[in-house]
Amino acid sequence: MNKLWVRLSLGFSGMVLLAVFGVALAGFLVGLAEQRDRQEFDRTPPKEVTELAGDLSSYYRQRRDWSGSDVIILRAQVEDNIRRRHDRTLVYVLTDAQKRIIYSIEPDQIGRPLAQNNEDNLIPIQLDNQIVGYLGLVSAFRFGDDDPPSFLHILGQTLFTTASLVAVGGIIFGILMSRTLTAPLNNLAEAARSIGARDLSKRVEEKGSDELIAVTRAFNEMAADLESAEQLRRNLLADVAHELRTPLTVVQGNLRAILDEVYPLDQSEMARLYEQTRLLSRLVNDLHELAQAEAKQLPLNREETDIARLVNTVSDTFRPSAEAKGISLDSEIAPNTPTIQVDAARLTQVLQNLLANALRHTPEDGRITIQAEPAGDSLRLSVADTGEGISPEHLPHVFDRFYRTDHARTRDRGGAGLGLAIVRALVEAHGGSIKVTSAGRPGQGSTFTILLPLRS
Numbered sequence: 499m500n501k502l503w504v505r506l507s508l509g510f511s512g513m514v515l516l517a518v519f520g521v522a523l524a525g526f527l528v529g530l531a532e533q534r535d536r537q538e539f540d541r542t543p544p545k546e547v548t549e550l551a552g553d554l555s556s557y558y559r560q561r562r563d564w565s566g567s568d569v570i571i572l573r574a575q576v577e578d579n580i581r582r583r584h585d586r587t588l589v590y591v592l593t594d595a596q597k598r599i600i601y602s603i604e605p606d607q608i609g610r611p612l613a614q615n616n617e618d619n620l621i622p623i624q625l626d627n628q629i630v631g632y633l634g635l636v637s638a639f640r641f642g643d644d645d646p647p648s649f650l651h652i653l654g655q656t657l658f659t660t661a662s663l664v665a666v667g668g669i670i671f672g673i674l675m676s677r678t679l680t681a682p683l684n685n686l687a688e689a690a691r692s693i694g695a696r697d698l699s700k701r702v703e704e705k706g707s708d709e710l711i712a713v714t715r716a717f718n719e720m721a722a723d724l725e726s727a728e729q730l731r732r733n734l735l736a737d738v739a740h741e742l743r744t745p746l747t748v749v750q751g752n753l754r755a756i757l758d759e760v761y762p763l764d765q766s767e768m769a770r771l772y773e774q775t776r777l778l779s780r781l782v783n784d785l786h787e788l789a790q791a792e793a794k795q796l797p798l799n800r801e802e803t804d805i806a807r808l809v810n811t812v813s814d815t816f817r818p819s820a821e822a823k824g825i826s827l828d829s830e831i832a833p834n835t836p837t838i839q840v841d842a843a844r845l846t847q848v849l850q851n852l853l854a855n856a857l858r859h860t861p862e863d864g865r866i867t868i869q870a871e872p873a874g875d876s877l878r879l880s881v882a883d884t885g886e887g888i889s890p891e892h893l894p895h896v897f898d899r900f901y902r903t904d905h906a907r908t909r910d911r912g913g914a915g916l917g918l919a920i921v922r923a924l925v926e927a928h929g930g931s932i933k934v935t936s937a938g939r940p941g942q943g944s945t946f947t948i949l950l951p952l953r954s
Contacts, residue, residue, distance in 0.1 A: 502922065519682060547590075551633045554592070558623065560911045591634040593620070600631065682710045686717055699726035706789050721836075721872040745774040745781075784916040786898060791923030798841040806831045807868050807879060808842060810848045816857065824862040827853075832871035838952055844924050851917040852946050855944055860885035860943065876949040883943040888936040897922040927948070 512751050592601035595868035596611045597620070612620070612634065620632040684701050695871060701721060702713045720846045752771055755761040790796040813829045821826040823856045849868070888918045899919040929951050936944035 501861075507932050517891060523585075535774050538787045547621060547633065547635055547889050550590070551623055554631070554633060555623045557623055559625055567928060589636065591636055593632045593634065595629050595631060597632060657756070663917055682714060686714065687722070689717065693721055693724065698728055742778065742781065745777045749774045757782070769942070783917075788916060788920050788923055789906060791920070796844075796927050800839045800841055803840050803842045803845070804837050805835050805870050805879075807847065808846060809868055809879075812846055812853065813868055815850070816853045819857060820866065823857065823860075825857065825860050826865045827868075829868045830871075831869070833871050836872060836952060838950060840928055840950065844927070848882070848921050848948070849879070851921050855917060856881055856883040856885065859883065864943075872952070873949065875952055877952055879948040879950070882945040882947055884941055885943040886940045887938045887942055888934065890942050893934060895935060898933070921946075 526834045566940055583954045590601070591599060591607075592610065593599050593612050599607050599610055599612055602608055612632075620634045622629045682702070682705060689702045698721060701715045701718050704718070749771055752761065752767060752774075756763050756767060761767050787796070801834040809829050809831060813827060817827050853866065853868070859881045860866060866881065866883045869880045869882070871879070897918050899916055921934050925948055930949050932946060932948045933947050934944055936942070
């Protein structure tokens with residue numbers, strides 16, 4: 499199965515089995531070395547053993563019998579020597595010629611035949627070329643008839659049991675860990691399918707490793723952007739339909755009235771119809787221009803432009819309108835304001851839209867100020883007024899298309915709601931930025947600030 503959790507599970511299981519195999523191999527090698535040492539010990543008895551066999555032969559030559567305290571004394575002496583020399587539980591066993599135990603550290607073994615598994619460790623004791631007994635060096639727990647498990651056997655069983663438990667536990671842990679790691683990815687896949695099915699409200703819980711959290715956060719941000727874009731698209735369609743419906747309704751109604759001879763076909767009626775077509779044309783042109791700018795496809799005719807001259811020209815154009823409303827229009831241009839590479843016509847359009855917006859919201863005896871000055875690597879242009887200001891809840895949305903702070907949507911004050919959206923699109927097309935600040939209180943007005951890079 500080509501699934502990530504399966505691959506991770508196999509990977510975890512492989513590592514666990516490899517580690518267990520390594521431990522088992524190490525234990526096997528240790529046991530093998532132990533067995534080899536014991537075999538070597540059995541093939542070459544220690545010097546003390548052979549000397550003791552000779553002493554026992556002499557003892558039997560003298561006594562013609564194994565009874566006596568000398569054997570017990572020798573037993574204590576030899577056992578102490580053996581325990582000091584070898585790190586294992588080895589004891590001496592003395593048998594007669596029929597391999598019946600004469601001496602043993604365990605009294606209940608005396609008189610019993612020596613187990614067959616110990617016969618290979620016997621050293622014959624001879625007298626006149628006749629075997630009179632045997633001296634054996636065996637493990638203390640190997641006197642019985644049954645052969646107890648060897649160290650290697652015990653080690654193998656222990657390692658096998660341990661390795662089996664560890665392997666099963668490791669595989670279960672690997673599967674659980676793999677499912678835990680891949681669960682966020684499955685959630686992402688399910689959310690992506692939901693997004694594809696137009697359920698743009700779907701979000702994924704941010705959990706897991708830092709990398710998965712980063713991916714999940716990016717996915718949620720993408721989903722939020724898509725949801726916002728979809729909402730904007732719906733709003734755009736609704737607003738365009740709304741903006742087009744009014745002039746079309748007026749044109750259609752007037753034409754119907756003319757056809758029904760309710761209105762005469764005179765010059766005044768033609769002028770009203772013409773004004774409505776101009777409104778439609780302007781709205782369509784604004785939408786087309788905004789769409790081009792947002793798609794980064796708006797052509798710009800950049801040339802070296804004298805900003806001071808451009809600002810003064812725009813100010814002179816609007817000054818009569820401002821004076822007619824009793825508004826003071828001033829321009830403040832820093833002496834060191836440089837020339838920059840911009841599309842003069844587009845920048846003029848930006849300033850005109852901002853000034854028109856300021857005039858619309860500034861009362862009589864108010865003031866509008868245009869400033870231009872260098873600001874580091876940028877040119878700062880600002881349009882400030884002393885009008886009614888913008889409420890804090892409206893500030894984040896003033897550059898959205900078709901957004902009006904006046905929800906009554908009156909044409910004499912709100913226009914089509916595209917002016918500031920076009921301003922932001924044109925400024926960003928030049929690589930600049932625009933922001934608005936306002937205290938939201940009448941008399942303190944609003945300030946729109948544009949930053950344009952000096953080098954494009």
